[in-house]
Amino acid sequence: MSAFHFDTLVWHWPIAIYLFLAGVSAGAMFFAVMLKHGCLKGKAYQSGFVQAACVVAAISVLAGLGVLVLDLTKPLHFWKILVFYNPMSVMSMGVIILMLYQVFMYAWIVITFKQPIDDLCKKRLPIVGKLTSVIARYEAGITGLLVIFSVSLGAYTGFLLSAQPHFPMWNTGVLPLLFLASGLSSGAAASLLGGVLLKGNPNGAEVRFIHKIEIPLILGEILLMFTFFLGLVFSGGQSKVAAFNAIGVGFWGFIFWFGIMGLGLSAPLAMNLFMTATSKRKFSYVAGTACLSLLGVILLRNFILYTGQMTVS
Amino acid sequence: MENSRRHFLKNTCALVAGVSVYPLSGNNAEMEPEINNIKYALLHDESKCIGCNACVEACREVNHVPEGVTRLSIEKTGPFGEYPNQYYHFSRHSCEHCENAPCVTVCPTGAAFIDKETGIVAVNADRCVGCLYCIAACPYEVRFINPVTKTADKCDFCRETNLKEGKQPACVEACPTKALVFGNLKDPESELVARLKANPTERYKQSLGTRPKIFRIKARQGEIIL
Ligand code: SF4
Ligand code: SF4
Ligand code: SF4
Numbered sequence: 001m002s003a004f005h006f007d008t009l010v011w012h013w014p015i016a017i018y019l020f021l022a023g024v025s026a027g028a029m030f031f032a033v034m035l036k037h038g039c040l041k042g043k044a045y046q047s048g049f050v051q052a053a054c055v056v057a058a059i060s061v062l063a064g065l066g067v068l069v070l071d072l073t074k075p076l077h078f079w080k081i082l083v084f085y086n087p088m089s090v091m092s093m094g095v096i097i098l099m100l101y102q103v104f105m106y107a108w109i110v111i112t113f114k115q116p117i118d119d120l121c122k123k124r125l126p127i128v129g130k131l132t133s134v135i136a137r138y139e140a141g142i143t144g145l146l147v148i149f150s151v152s153l154g155a156y157t158g159f160l161l162s163a164q165p166h167f168p169m170w171n172t173g174v175l176p177l178l179f180l181a182s183g184l185s186s187g188a189a190a191s192l193l194g195g196v197l198l199k200g201n202p203n204g205a206e207v208r209f210i211h212k213i214e215i216p217l218i219l220g221e222i223l224l225m226f227t228f229f230l231g232l233v234f235s236g237g238q239s240k241v242a243a244f245n246a247i248g249v250g251f252w253g254f255i256f257w258f259g260i261m262g263l264g265l266s267a268p269l270a271m272n273l274f275m276t277a278t279s280k281r282k283f284s285y286v287a288g289t290a291c292l293s294l295l296g297v298i299l300l301r302n303f304i305l306y307t308g309q310m311t312v313s
Numbered sequence: 314m315e316n317s318r319r320h321f322l323k324n325t326c327a328l329v330a331g332v333s334v335y336p337l338s339g340n341n342a343e344m345e346p347e348i349n350n351i352k353y354a355l356l357h358d359e360s361k362c363i364g365c366n367a368c369v370e371a372c373r374e375v376n377h378v379p380e381g382v383t384r385l386s387i388e389k390t391g392p393f394g395e396y397p398n399q400y401y402h403f404s405r406h407s408c409e410h411c412e413n414a415p416c417v418t419v420c421p422t423g424a425a426f427i428d429k430e431t432g433i434v435a436v437n438a439d440r441c442v443g444c445l446y447c448i449a450a451c452p453y454e455v456r457f458i459n460p461v462t463k464t465a466d467k468c469d470f471c472r473e474t475n476l477k478e479g480k481q482p483a484c485v486e487a488c489p490t491k492a493l494v495f496g497n498l499k500d501p502e503s504e505l506v507a508r509l510k511a512n513p514t515e516r517y518k519q520s521l522g523t524r525p526k527i528f529r530i531k532a533r534q535g536e537i538i539l
Binding site for chain 2: 010011074084085089090091092163164165166313
């Protein structure tokens, strides 16, 4: 059995990319909100990290949808997903979440960048200022809903897979939590990386704030990974076979132990602890750690997607 | 401010709870008695099957199934027993028309659906966008993308062809040994029900809760396989 081609394979790597992008977007938006409300307040729009998070979130969710549409066998019929709904289908619910998420995402971005937007349009389009004021009145509600929808989006990427009785490795309730946690940390990583690239201070308050959340998040991810595989083993039967097929010897076993557990989780955890302990936060440290986290999450999505389909119920 | 936030939280929680309970109530509706008194099922008597593949070919012809894909296949295992009394086992691989069909549950557009009148699980080709979700979700691995229509496809008991013309499904008509019996589970007079009552039968992967409607009479084992 080759790692990328086998009989029971249905969903290929574009789905992993889609799941990754949706997770990054949800995570980046989540951290943008946290940064604004937990750390920067009204000055949020000046922060390179918040700017980066917003850009990343907006682009990656669109790119993710693009990948999803192109991967359909009838891409030109994609609008049918938007018109016909099946309340029992996780994918259908996901589409609703994705749409509402984007509405609140743009609304929140407008509120957060109200100052520069108003300044820009003051002379020529004063109407824009009125519009932004109207939206800004609902800031509390929009922010709350955005957080709810970003968390839902992160978890949805897991539920999409776990709703399938065909593949025992996916068919578990831990998967959505695992994907949520890894989606959030990929969003944090993308914001940090984008932030330092946009000339954000690598030793700024934002970085310290994100690191404070990221360390427990990575520990949580490791714990969830452990629960995920131990749960599969204890379920016995094909679930157990699936677990050992995935993390045993072979290409995907290597990806799991070296790529995901090593480069993707342990290394960023060590770097974050080091940076917190020594307060040495340089551009290269922050950017390098973020790249490792992102790599780990891309690998995790592909690992779960492919190994999950190798063993059937 | 604090107050309004709490209010908002309360409302959203109620909304989320409401939305998440909604599908459950939909599920119960499924259990309600059907409008019609038809529930089609198929029996494959493996002790009669000789593996001639006439059923496969008939299906291809009647339902215009392109080369390279198939709605139906006969899987051969063996040989079992000792020479010269050796024989093979044949088992039919096709849509099980699950009462609780994962393909229908996951389909985002409702293209995969259960025909309430007949219990047949079918595909509305017009609605299908080709997301492959149903193909991944089906525990019996019987769905495929039709290379001509780019649409999810599978056995529908000849719902669009032979059944419409008042005939039996193509595979059943073609079988030279009468190993396939098609009929209405709700009709106590039918041959299908009589055969199901008189014989021990097996259904695949019942532990998944899919409640499949392909019944199988097993051929003698001839060997002990652990
Ligand atoms: S066997 Fe597969 S395609 Fe047929 S009804 Fe069951 S889940 Fe759907
Ligand atoms: S491939 Fe077609 S029938 Fe299958 S889940 Fe997607 S839209 Fe529904
Ligand atoms: S036509 Fe009848 S005997 Fe021949 S393979 Fe099909 S079920 Fe078996």
